[in-house]
Amino acid sequence: MSQTKDFILKTAFSLFIQKNFKAVTLKEIVDKTGLSKGAFYHYYTSKEKLFFEVVNTFFFKAILIDYNRLRKSSLKEFYTDYANQVQKNIKELKEDFFLGEPEVNINFVNILFDAINLFPGFREKLLKTFDDEIVAWTKMITIARRNNEFKSPMTDEQIARMFIYSSDGISLRLLFEGRLDFTHSEMLTLWNNFYEEIKY
Numbered sequence: 001m002s003q004t005k006d007f008i009l010k011t012a013f014s015l016f017i018q019k020n021f022k023a024v025t026l027k028e029i030v031d032k033t034g035l036s037k038g039a040f041y042h043y044y045t046s047k048e049k050l051f052f053e054v055v056n057t058f059f060f061k062a063i064l065i066d067y068n069r070l071r072k073s074s075l076k077e078f079y080t081d082y083a084n085q086v087q088k089n090i091k092e093l094k095e096d097f098f099l100g101e102p103e104v105n106i107n108f109v110n111i112l113f114d115a116i117n118l119f120p121g122f123r124e125k126l127l128k129t130f131d132d133e134i135v136a137w138t139k140m141i142t143i144a145r146r147n148n149e150f151k152s153p154m155t156d157e158q159i160a161r162m163f164i165y166s167s168d169g170i171s172l173r174l175l176f177e178g179r180l181d182f183t184h185s186e187m188l189t190l191w192n193n194f195y196e197e198i199k200y
Helices: 003-018 026-033 037-041 047-063 075-097 102-118 122-146 156-177 180-198
Strands: none
Touching: 003 026, 003 047, 003 102, 026 037, 026 047, 047 075, 047 102, 047 122, 075 122, 075 156, 075 180, 102 122, 102 156, 122 156, 156 180
């Protein structure tokens, strides 16, 4: 990606999360970049096309975890690495886009729903991301059970969903409260206690 294109995307995303998609005009984005109309339109000719690329670039960057980079020798190492990756993603977003301010955070969530309404196939892409997450967690939990790391009458997928859904809930609540910095500690406190409950 060229530096100019990257700059346009970051500028647009910053405006979208400070206001929202509907409130931001293409002229405002052009003005904020400081580029001429000709230079800007070389990359994007409509707000919708720009928004689509912004969502694909930044929203998925915020929620995607590279499960291949997480340790798999134990469930505890896996979920600790996961929490660390979430913390890293949040830190990068906060530094670049002022996440942490409650009104900005609400617009971050609004971006998701705007994209679902505007772009056919976006919901399916999002659901696939969620399905991949369940698969990755379930695989790790299956390994941990085989290694006699824990004992539970719950299925591997049920345990996976406990980790995932608690992460979703913690992240969303702290996002609305403007306390994203506490996500890492809240997740690990809850997960460590849950792990102790199911551990042999």
